[in-house]
Amino acid sequence: xxxxxxxxxxxxxxxxxxxWALSAGEPLEILGSGSRRGLGRPVQAGHALDLxxxxxxxxxxxxxxxxxxxxGTPMDLIRTMLADRGQHLAFEPxxxxxxxxxxxxxxxxxxxxxxxxxxxxxxxxxxxxxxAEAYKGGGKVVKNVTGYDVPKLMAGSFGTLTALTEITVxxxxxxxxxxxxxxxxxxxxxxxAMLDRALRSPYEVSGAAHLPAGIAARSGVSxxxxxxxxxxxxxxEGFGPSVAARVTMLREELRADxxxxxxxxxxxxxxxxxxxxxxxxxxxxxxxPPLGGGGNSAASPQQHSxxxxxxxxxxxxxxxxxxTSHLWKLxxxxxxxxxxxxxxxxxxxxxxFYDWGGxxxxxxxxxxxxxxxxxxxxxxxxxxxxRAPEAVRAATDVFQPLPEPLMALSRRVKESFDPxxxxxxxxxxxxx
Amino acid sequence: xxxxxxDSGVIARRREIVEALRAIVPGEGVIVDExxxxxxxxxxxxxxxxxxxxxxxxxxxxxxxxxxxxxxAMGVKVVPRGAGTSLSGGALPLADxxxxxxxxxxxxxxxxxxxxxxxxxxxxxxxxxxxxVAHEGFYYAPDPSSQIACTIGGNIAENSGGVHCLKYGxxxxxxxxxxxxxxxxxxxxxxxxxxxxxxxDLMGIVTGSEGLLGVVTEVxxxxxxxxxxxxxxxxxxxxxxxxxxxxxxxxxxGIIPGGMExxxxxxxHAAEAFVHAGYPxxxxxxxxxxxxxxxxxxxxxxxxxxxxxxxxxxxxARVSTSExxxxxxxxxxxxxxxxxGRISPDYYCMDGTIPRKxxxxxxxxxxxxxxRCGLRVANVFHxxxxxxxxxxxxxxxxxxxxxxxxxxxxxxxxLCVEVGGVLTGEHGVGVEKRDLMTDQFDExxxxxxxxxxxxxxxxxxxxxxxxxxxxxxxxxxxxxHVHQGELxxxxxxxx
Numbered sequence: 052x053x054x055x056x057x058x059x060x061x062x063x064x065x066x067x068x069x070x071w072a073l074s075a076g077e078p079l080e081i082l083g084s085g086s087r088r089g090l091g092r093p094v095q096a097g098h099a100l101d102l103x104x105x106x107x108x109x110x111x112x113x114x115x116x117x118x119x120x121x122x123g124t125p126m127d128l129i130r131t132m133l134a135d136r137g138q139h140l141a142f143e144p145x146x147x148x149x150x151x152x153x154x155x156x157x158x159x160x161x162x163x164x165x166x167x168x169x170x171x172x173x174x175x176x177x178x179x180x181x182x183a184e185a186y187k188g189g190g191k192v193v194k195n196v197t198g199y200d201v202p203k204l205m206a207g208s209f210g211t212l213t214a215l216t217e218i219t220v221x222x223x224x225x226x227x228x229x230x231x232x233x234x235x236x237x238x239x240x241x242x243x244a245m246l247d248r249a250l251r252s253p254y255e256v257s258g259a260a261h262l263p264a265g266i267a268a269r270s271g272v273s274x275x276x277x278x279x280x281x282x283x284x285x286x287x288e289g290f291g292p293s294v295a296a297r298v299t300m301l302r303e304e305l306r307a308d309x310x311x312x313x314x315x316x317x318x319x320x321x322x323x324x325x326x327x328x329x330x331x332x333x334x335x336x337x338x339x340p341p342l343g344g345g346g347n348s349a350a351s352p353q354q355h356s357x358x359x360x361x362x363x364x365x366x367x368x369x370x371x372x373x374x375t376s377h378l379w380k381l382x383x384x385x386x387x388x389x390x391x392x393x394x395x396x397x398x399x400x401x402x403x404f405y406d407w408g409g410x411x412x413x414x415x416x417x418x419x420x421x422x423x424x425x426x427x428x429x430x431x432x433x434x435x436x437x438r439a440p441e442a443v444r445a446a447t448d449v450f451q452p453l454p455e456p457l458m459a460l461s462r463r464v465k466e467s468f469d470p471x472x473x474x475x476x477x478x479x480x481x482x483x
Numbered sequence: 484x485x486x487x488x489x490d491s492g493v494i495a496r497r498r499e500i501v502e503a504l505r506a507i508v509p510g511e512g513v514i515v516d517e518x519x520x521x522x523x524x525x526x527x528x529x530x531x532x533x534x535x536x537x538x539x540x541x542x543x544x545x546x547x548x549x550x551x552x553x554x555x556a557m558g559v560k561v562v563p564r565g566a567g568t569s570l571s572g573g574a575l576p577l578a579d580x581x582x583x584x585x586x587x588x589x590x591x592x593x594x595x596x597x598x599x600x601x602x603x604x605x606x607x608x609x610x611x612x613x614x615x616v617a618h619e620g621f622y623y624a625p626d627p628s629s630q631i632a633c634t635i636g637g638n639i640a641e642n643s644g645g646v647h648c649l650k651y652g653x654x655x656x657x658x659x660x661x662x663x664x665x666x667x668x669x670x671x672x673x674x675x676x677x678x679x680x681x682x683x684d685l686m687g688i689v690t691g692s693e694g695l696l697g698v699v700t701e702v703x704x705x706x707x708x709x710x711x712x713x714x715x716x717x718x719x720x721x722x723x724x725x726x727x728x729x730x731x732x733x734x735x736x737g738i739i740p741g742g743m744e745x746x747x748x749x750x751x752h753a754a755e756a757f758v759h760a761g762y763p764x765x766x767x768x769x770x771x772x773x774x775x776x777x778x779x780x781x782x783x784x785x786x787x788x789x790x791x792x793x794x795x796x797x798x799x800a801r802v803s804t805s806e807x808x809x810x811x812x813x814x815x816x817x818x819x820x821x822x823x824g825r826i827s828p829d830y831y832c833m834d835g836t837i838p839r840k841x842x843x844x845x846x847x848x849x850x851x852x853x854x855r856c857g858l859r860v861a862n863v864f865h866x867x868x869x870x871x872x873x874x875x876x877x878x879x880x881x882x883x884x885x886x887x888x889x890x891x892x893x894x895x896x897x898l899c900v901e902v903g904g905v906l907t908g909e910h911g912v913g914v915e916k917r918d919l920m921t922d923q924f925d926e927x928x929x930x931x932x933x934x935x936x937x938x939x940x941x942x943x944x945x946x947x948x949x950x951x952x953x954x955x956x957x958x959x960x961x962x963x964h965v966h967q968g969e970l971x972x973x974x975x976x977x978x
Contacts, residue, residue, distance in 0.1 A: 056978045064975040073963075104976070114731035115838050115869070137737055163678060170684050171656050182963060186927040190905040192836045193649070194868040196642045196691050197905045197912060197923055198950065199932045200655065203687025207679070224737030247597055253620070253711040254777060290737075293780030300777075384676035386597040410598075410678055433681035451681035456669045461683050463938035468931070470963060479682070 056082075056099040062177065062185060062216040068100050069214060069473065070183035078476045081210035083123055083149030087156050091209050091478045092449050093441045102151055105216055113138055116193050117174060118222050122151030122215040139225040141166035145325055151215040157207025160324035161258040161286070164250070164407045166223075170206035175219035178205070180212070181469025191219045204464075210475040211483065212468040226288035230298050231258070231316040232307035233274065234283040239263065239389035242283040243409035247386065249285045249305060250408050254297040258286030259408040260323045266404045269328045272319045274309055286320060323406055329415040330378050330438060376402075376415040377439040379424060383432030385410035394427040395420075421447050450479050484914055486533070486948045489579040493559055497536055500559055504539050504581070507549040512587075514538040523564065523582045527629070528572040528915055530831075530885060535562065535576035542587040544662070544670060544700045551698065551945075552668030554581055560944050561666070563694040565605065565637030568629040570832060571913025573641060573693045573949055583698060585636050591615050592701065598676045600659055602703045605636025609643070612704065621706040624651035627909070628817065636699045642691030644909035646742045646816075649867035650775075651707070653909070655690040660703035663689060663696075666940040676703060688935065693911050694946040696939040710775035713741060714785055715809045718792045719766030719799030723747060726768030727842040729795040730866045733772065736791060738784055740867060741775035744816050747846065749861035750823065750874070751815075757822035760815030763799045770866065771812050819863045820874065827859070827876035831888045835899030836908035839869045848898055849873060856891050858884070870908035871899065897922050912950045920952050929953075934960050 057079075059065040072079045078096040082088070084103050105121040108129065112118075113136040120129060126148050133139050143160030144153050154176075159168035175189035188201025205213060234245055242261035249256045260283070267275050267282040275282045285305065287297045298310055311319060322328065383391055388409030395401055401416045416424060424434050433451035436444065453461060458480070465483050468474075477483065493500075504513045514520055515537050525532040541547045554561050560580035567574050576582045588604035594616060595601070601612055601623070609630040612623040626645035627633055633643065639661065644653045651657070660674035673689070674680040689696050720726040726745055733740065746754065746769045755762045762769055770792075774784045789800055803809035815822075823830045837845055846862065853860045859876040873895055877888040896906050896916060900923045906916045920929060929951060936943070937957035947954060 058976045058978065060976065068975055101978075112838070112840070114735050115840065116734065117838075157679070157684070159679075167652065167656055168679055170679075170687055171652065180931060184927050184931070186925070186931045188928065188932070190836070190923075192838060192869055192904050192908075194644060194653070194836050194865070194870045194908040195905040196644075196653070196909055197907050197916075198920065198929075199935055200642070200687050200691050201932065201935070203655065203684050203690075204935075206687070207684055212683075224734070224739060227737065250599060251596065251708060253708045289776075290780055290783055292783045293777055296779030297777050382677045382679050384595075384598045386595075407678060431675035432677040433679075435681075453682050454671075457671050457673075457682065457685075460665070460669075460671060460685065460938065464683055464685070464935065467934035467938045467961075470961065 054097045056101050058101040058104045060104045062105065062179070065100065065102065065105065065214055065216050066179045066183055066185045069179045069181065072098065072473050073181070073183050073471055076471070078473050081214050081475050083152030084125065084147070086148040087152050090156055090437060091444070092481070093445050094475050094478050096476065100214055102214065102216065103149060108132060109217070113222070116222055117191055117219055119175070119191055119217065119219040120150050122149065122178070122218055124150045126150060126153055133222055134225070137225055138222045140172060140220060141223040142168050142172055143324060144169065150218050150220070154206050154218055155208060155210045155215060161260060161320050161406050164259060164410070165255065165257045168206070170203045172221040173202040173206050173218065174221055176202045176205050176213070176215055177217040178213035178215040181471060181473045185216070189219065193221050209478045211465060211478055212474065214474060228291045228294045229286060229288040229313055229316045230294050231311040231319060232285040232287070232298065232302055232305060233278070233309040233311060234305060235278045235308045236280040237261070237283050238281070239392065239405070242281065243386065243388050243405065245283055245305060246285065246408040249301065252301060252304065254287060254301045255289065256285055257288045258284060258320055258323070259406070260284045261405040261409070263404060265402060266328050270319060270322055272311065272315050272322070274311060274315060275319055284319060284323070286316065326378065326413040328404065329402055329413055330376050375418060377418060377420065377443065378437050379414040379416060379434055380437050381412040381414060381424070381428065381432060381434045383410060383412065383428060384430050387430040388412055391427050395424055398423055418443065425451065448480070484531070484918065486575075486577065486914070487954065489577065493579040494536060496557070500557060500581070501537050503553050503557065504537065504550060507553060508539050508541050508546050512540045512542065514540070523567070523576055523584065526564070526567040526569040526572060526574040528570055528575070528913065531572050531575050531914060533576045533578055535582035536579055538582040538584055540584045540587055544664065547583070547664045547698055547700055548668040548670055550581070550583060551664055551666050555666050555668070555942060555944060558942070558944070560947055562946050563640070563698050565634035565640070566608070566632050568633040568637065569641060569911060569913060570834070571907065571911040571915040573911050573913040575914050577948065585634070585698070588636070588700065595676065596621070600676050600703050600705050602660070602701060603635055605639070605699045605702055606634050609633050609635055609638055612706070616706050620709050622709050623704055624657055624707050625654050635702050635704065639690050639699050639702060640692065640694045641909070641911045644870070646744060646865060649743065649865070650739050650741050655687060657704050658686060658690055658702065659705055661686055661689060661699055662701035663699045665697050666942065666945050670700070674703065691911075693913060693950050695936055695950060696945065710741065712778045712781045713773055713775040713809060714781050715771055715773040715803045715812045716785055716788055717762070717799070717801045717812050718770040718772065718797045719763045720768040720770070720796060721766065721798050723768040723846050724843040725796040726770055727839060727866070729770060729792050729797065731839060732791045732795055733788055734867070736787060738788065740772050740788070742771065742773040743865070743867035744771045745769065745864040745866040746816065746819065747862040749859065750819050750863050753822040753826050753861060754815035754819050757825055758814045758818045760811050762815055766799055771816055773809070816863065823861050823874045823876065828878040828880065831875040831877065831892055833873045833875065833892045833895050834870070834907050834910035835896050835904055836868065836870045837899050837902050837904035839866070841902035841904070845871070845898060845902060849895060852891055852894055856887050858888055858891055860891075865908070868908070869904065893919060914949055917950060918952045920950070930955070930960055937961065
């Protein structure tokens with residue numbers, strides 16, 4: 052429902068925009084490139100604050116392991132800059148969008164299990180609170196405990212606390228080599244047990260996923276798609292001689308069936324990271340960028356398309372998911388992955404695959420499944436609806452509902468930054 | 484350094500407060516005897532001492548909740564305490580406050596190898612966690628040098644680090660779940676055995692909050708498999724500049740060592756005289772680089788590190804060939820603080836972080852300051868992450884030397900901020916660096932942090948006088964200065 056998009060060109064202008072919104076009582080939708088607008092609840096705001104004009108890397112010092120950039124800097128630019136110096140953001144975030152959007156949505160990929168998430172790599176921030184005050188938090192060095200760790204609170208707060216204008220992130224050397232062990236034909240329980248064994252080994256596993264037969268068949272990596280059944284994946288990364296040695300030892304220990312070398316290993320983990328196998332819509336940007344703002348400065352949101360050969364009869368769902376299925380991510384204790392999916396399956400027709408050693412379940416489920424899915428999280432954890440039409444996201448708890456004492460505290464935290472509810476109201480929780 | 488003025492009205496109600504606490508925690512759990520209270524009068528920052536009004540040692544979460552709720556109702560301040568090893572005065576008591584000791588929360592509640600995590604009560608020591616899982620080849624990664632004594636609850640409060648945190652992270656990167664009690668007695672749970680908490684990352688804010696936001700009553704941490712191998716290389720350099728270059732070159736080569744420590748000449752000499760680790764005495768900077776991981780990796784990287792060091796002008800290099808030798812390399816570094824304690828009646832340990840490239844400048848300026856104030860300084864340095872620990876040598880029995888050492892320390896920390904670093908890398912702000920916070924943060928930055936505190940503790944009763952140099956009332960902090968309709972539409976591009 053955006054009517055007007057404000058596009059500041061400096062942090063001072065961003066503060067002006069928020070000051071105006073505050074005085075006029077007009078909520079703002081906070082946007083980077085708009086690439087993750089489909090994540091979270093739709094924001095009811097007549098105005099958008101488009102921060103993609105705040106673009107540019109301020110400082111990048113590879114030896115100091117830090118990079119500082121304006122929040123609207125396209126991630127593709129940062130990614131390329133880091134790659135040129137053999138570095139990366141170790142938490143393996145999805146591609147596209149802006150640095151600010153990435154931190155605000157708190158995303159991480161398969162390497163979450165060993166390298167942490169966006170929150171673990173966000174060292175410092177500057178931004179404008181809902182009080183229209185410019186402030187900063189954290190620092191620009193890798194080790195800092197001075198004051199509250201405000202940058203961590205910003206990670207995953209979806210722009211509801213502060214319109215971020217500048218961010219300092221920790222950057223790390225990218226692994227020189229990578230390889231992935233494949234185990235064929237395991238059921239979910241046996242697979243997660245095998246991933247547990249791999250993760251308990253001293254071989255520094257940095258990816259641990261399981262693709263049931265119907266999912267594996269959709270992979271663009273021929274060794275996975277052609278396995279003819281379920282495929283369990285264990286990734287090893289690091290210096291060449293180290294990867295080679297660990298592949299040999301762990302292959303023996305797990306009795307792995309095959310090994311993917313570098314290129315195919317990179318390809319399969321991109322697929323695991325993006326979860327595009329589930330749902331017919333492989334475009335991770337279900338909504339177009341806002342009119343006039345957003346998308347223009349960011350790189351094209353086109354992703355490499357994921358092939359969709361889906362033989363009928365594959366997967367429990369009986370073949371291709373219709374457009375009506377919704378995509379969920381469940382973060383749960385790893386050992387409970389298979390039993391959680393099993394519990395959901397008793398009443399719902401779902402498709403699922405596992406990452407994070409069983410601790411992350413990607414789940415395609417029919418509409419109106421939220422209560423069943425959340426009821427299955429008996430051992431703790433949380434479920435997030437990551438893809439559904441706007442009307443559904445407006446009417447569903449997209450993020451895990453919190454127990455009332457925690458919700459009350461969260462409301463007070465929100466008020467401490469944004470007492471009038473100007474910034475992205477309702478993006479995470481109704482009334483927050 | 485001033486603490487908040489004690490409220491004589493509260494002190495006058497001491498008997499009533501003690502009775503209320505005794506109704507919650509029976510028997511010896513409430514301490515009023517002055518001699519017994521002495522045990523709590525300071526933490527690791529021994530220059531500051533204050534007897535608490537009363538100490539209470541609860542043993543259940545319910546008791547913690549009732550104590551806090553009661554103190555809130557009575558308007559009484561509370562200072563939480565773990566093992567009391569804080570180096571920044573985070574557990575310094577208040578004359579009009581209750582000291583809440585968590586020492587009775589000593590149980591390991593759950594060891595879950597299938598989810599690679601351990602759940603403990605907050606009074607379990609850092610090393611206690613590693614010891615509990617050692618027989619399965621696991622350990623808890625953050626390893627502050629006080630790890631034999633310090634508790635995991637205190638580690639949460641301080642976001643403790645250690646020599647291995649460049650590779651394995653600080654406390655905050657290794658915590659999965661927390662149970663905590665707010666000042667109003669509410670018990671909340673954050674996270675669990677899964678990754679990432681739902682909703683806001685409150686665990687991220689609570690970790691490192693120095694006991695100002697809540698009292699932690701249960702902690703779930705992730706455990707890691709011990710690296711298969713660890714080897715260390717000892718490198719000597721004719722100048723600290725070359726040592727610093729070597730560190731940068733190692734990282735630029737894509738190597739993140741398990742540990743990378745630097746010592747300057749005074750620290751090397753003190754350590755060698757104390758433990759005879761075999762350190763070279765004719766170098767200006769000594770680096771210990773430890774590589775850990777699979778044997779193939781460690782062997783490969785040791786060679787590369789040695790080659791880089793030679794390129795960067797190392798005049799001494801020795802690779803450990805046995806576990807005993809590796810431990811000997813570390814023995815000197817680990818004994819650096821007591822070693823300095825042998826050559827000086829007292830020493831004051833500082834803790835700032837700098838961008839590593841600023842090291843030569845910072846060392847040079849520190850030497851100038853040292854010459855000016857006449858106090859010697861020895862440096863140990865977590866070189867990988869730029870965390871500097873200057874040890875200022877002084878004699879507390881000489882009038883004015885403590886004050887001079889503190890002023891020297893403050894100047895060092897200001898210098899850290901000036902070159903782009905921060906006041907504290909792992910010891911916390913506490914009372915020690917509280918009044919320097921305005922050197923690193925603007926008023927707006929500090930006020931926003933204090934508003935966050937208000938969300939947890941609106942009356943400001945939990946550990947006041949720590950971290951923030953100026954105390955504001957929450958009502959004052961919450962006041963908005965922008966009024967309806969005063970501003971015209973901002974003059975910025977719009978579409």
